[in-house]
Amino acid sequence: MAYSLTFYLILTLLLTCNLYVHACYTSIISFGDSLADTGNMKLLSIKTHGTTPHFVFPPYGETFFHKPTGRCSNGRLIIDFLAESLGLPLIPPSLAMNATGNVTGLGHGVNYAVAGATALDSSYHEERGEYTRTNASLGVQLGWFKESLSSNCPTVSDIKQLIGSSLILMGEIGGNDYNHALESGKSIHEVEGYVPFVINTIISAVNELIDLGAGTIVIPGNLPIGCSATYLTIFYGSNKVHYDNMTGCITELNKFAEYHNELLKTELNIIKTVHPQVNVIYADYYNAAMQVFLSPHKYGFTNGALKACCGGGGPFNYNSSITCSDPLSTLCDEPDTYFNWDGLHLTEAAYRFIFKSLFEGTYTTPQFRSVCPTSRLRPVGGGVASSM
Template identity: 75%
Template sequence: MANSSNVFPFLMFLLSCNVYANACYPSIISFGDSLADTGNVKEMASKSNVHAPHFLFPPYGETFFNKPTGRCSNGRLIIDFVAESLGLPLIPPSLGSKTNVHVTGLGQGVNYAVAGATALDSSFHEERGVEIWTNASLGVQLGWFKDSLSSICSSVADCRQLIGQSLVLMGEIGGNDYNHALVAGKSIDEVETYVPFVINTIVSAVNELIELGAETLVIPGNLPIGCSAAYLTIFYGSSEVQYDNSTGCIITLNKLAEYHNEFLQKKLHQIRELHPDVNIIYADYYNAAMQFFRSPNKYGFTNGALKACCGGGGPFNYNPSIDCADPASTSCAQPDTYVNWDGLHLTEAAYRVIFKSIFEGSYTTPRFNALCPTSMLQGVGGFSSSI
C-alpha cells in the first residue's frame, strides 16, 4: 500500500493539473484602471481621510452584488466575466483583506488595478499642469506586484512558473492619461502628443512582466471615448468637434483612441517578434464596443448607447457637478437596456458584450479562444460572490 503521507500531495498535484487543463489558466494577474478595479480604490479610501469616491455608494453594484464593491458599474466588469469563464472566483483587489493570501493557495490571482490610474507616472501630468487624484500609475502597480512576489512564491523559479501559468490582463490602461488632461482643459491636439509616451510605458511594463516569466498577456486598446456621455456633455454645443452621423459620437476623440490603438498594436507586433514563444494578445475593446454604439437595439440597448443610466440630468444624463450616487442624481430602472452607466463607465450588460466579443469572439489578435477554446470555458451566467 502506498505511503499515506505521499497520497495527499499526489492527489493535489492531479487536481491542480486538471484545473489547469480545463480552465486554461489557474489564476489571473490584473493591472489597470476603473475598467478593471474590483475594489482597490475602496480599500485606499477606507485607509485615508479623503472623501470617499461617489462610486462607493448605491446604486453602484446594484445589479449583481446588491451593494457597492468599488467597481465603477452597476455590476460586473470584463475581468469578472473572464474569471467566471475560466471557472475562477472573482479576482480580489490587491489592497484588500485578502492581500496576504497566497495566489497559489487561492488558485485565482490578484488585481492591482485602481480606478483613476494612469499609465504614466503622476509627475508627467503634474509637469503639464494636470492634477492626478490617484497616485497608482502602471509603474506603481507593477511595483506592488513585484514587492508581493516574496509572499506568494518561495523562489525565482516558483515565481516564474506561477506568472507563466497565469493570464496577465494589462488593463485597460492609458485612457485616464487622456481623460484627466482633456477634463483639465487640454486641447485634443496637445493630448495626442501624449500617445507615444503612454504606449512606451505600457510596452515597458509588458516587457518587464515577460522577464518575470509571463507567457500569456492580454493588452486591451482604448474604448471609443468620443461616444462617452461625459465628453458628449463637455463638448455639447461646441463648434470645435464634429459628430459621426451613424453613431452620434465625437469623431476627433474617437480618432485619438484609434491612434493610441494603432500605435499600441505596432509596438506589440515588435514584442511578438522578439518573444515568439510568448502569447501577446491585443484586445480590440474599441471595435468590440463600436458594435453596440452602431446598433444598440441589436444588443438589447433599447434606451440607446449614449445617454447615461445614472447621472445628474442634461441631454446625456451627465452633469460633472452631480455624480451618480449624489442625492440629486437619478438612476434608471433597467440598466441592462443602457450602454452607459454613469457618463464615464459602462453598464454590466455592455461589459458582457465586450467580454464575449473579446474572449469568445474574434476581437483579439491573435484569437484568444484559439489558446483557450470556447468549449473549455465555463458558462457566464449566475455566478455569485461575497466580494
C-alpha cells in the first residue's frame, strides 16, 4: 500500500495543529478494526481490485449519511460521535483521496482502522489455519503511521508536538483475532491461549506511541461477545454452552471477553505507573454495552439487544450466507430501537449510547471528562451528514 496516501493528512495536520485552541485536542489519530473503520476497507478494496465488501452497499449508512461510507453500521460510529463532541470534523480514513490526489478532511486527524483487522499479524493466524480478511494488523497500521511521520516531520520535537496534541484511539482491536479462531472451529478454551499474545501486541503499540510523544491514549476493552447475534446463531441449539438467564447471552463467551479485559487492565496499570505523565484511559466497552443487554427497554431499545436489525433471518436475524445488503436479507423499520445492526456490528443508536457512557459518563478509567472537562465537549445530537 502506498504510504504517500497519508502524506497530505500528516503534513496539513502539522501545519494546523494549533487552530483548535479551545478544544481539548487538535486531532484524533485512530487505529482499530470495523468498530472504528470510517472507510479504509472500502477504499482498499477499490484500489487493490479486491472483493467488494458487503458493507459498501445499502442499507449501510442509511440513517445518517444516507449512503454507504464504508462504516459497518447504519450511521455513525463511536469515533464519529467523539469527533463531533470535540468540535472536530469527522475523521477521514487514511486512504481517502479525491480525483485530484488531495486528501479530504485535512488537518484534524487520521484514521488507520481497517475492517477485519487483527491485533496479531496475519501470519500468526495463517499458521493456525485461520482465514484473515486483510493484512492490516495493528502492527501494519502503526507502521503506516510511523512511515508518514518519518516522511513528513523534520524533527523529533515536531513528532512529539503532533502526537502530544492528539487524542489517540487504540481500537477496538483484538476482537477479530478471536472471531477468526472461533469461526474456524476452535474451542473457547483453545482461543484463551491467544489472549496474552493479543494483549502484548496492544501494549507494545501503546508503549511505542508513548515513546513517540503521546499524551492521551484511549484503549478499549472487548465487548460482551456472548451477546453477539453472530455467536448466538453459531451456538444456537448447542448443549456445549450456557446462557445467562438475565440477558440471554452466552456465559462462556462473556467470561472470555472479561478475561481479555482484566488482563488488558492489569497491563495498562503497569504503564500508568511507569508513565504517570500520560493519560492512559481504559474504555470499558463491555460494561457500557452490558447496561443495554440487562435492560434494553430502559434505554429505548424496544426491539431488544440480541436480534439484528438487518440480516438473513433466523432467531437472531443473522445468517452467514445472507449478509445485510444481500437482496434476500430483511431490514427492520426502526433501527434506533435495535442495538444490533447486522449480527456482528451495532446500530448508530447503540454506538451513540456507548459513546455517551464512555466519554460523558463513568465507563472510562480515569473518567474522560476529568481529562477533558465536559464543559469543553460539544453536545452530540443529530448533526449534519458529511460527504464522506
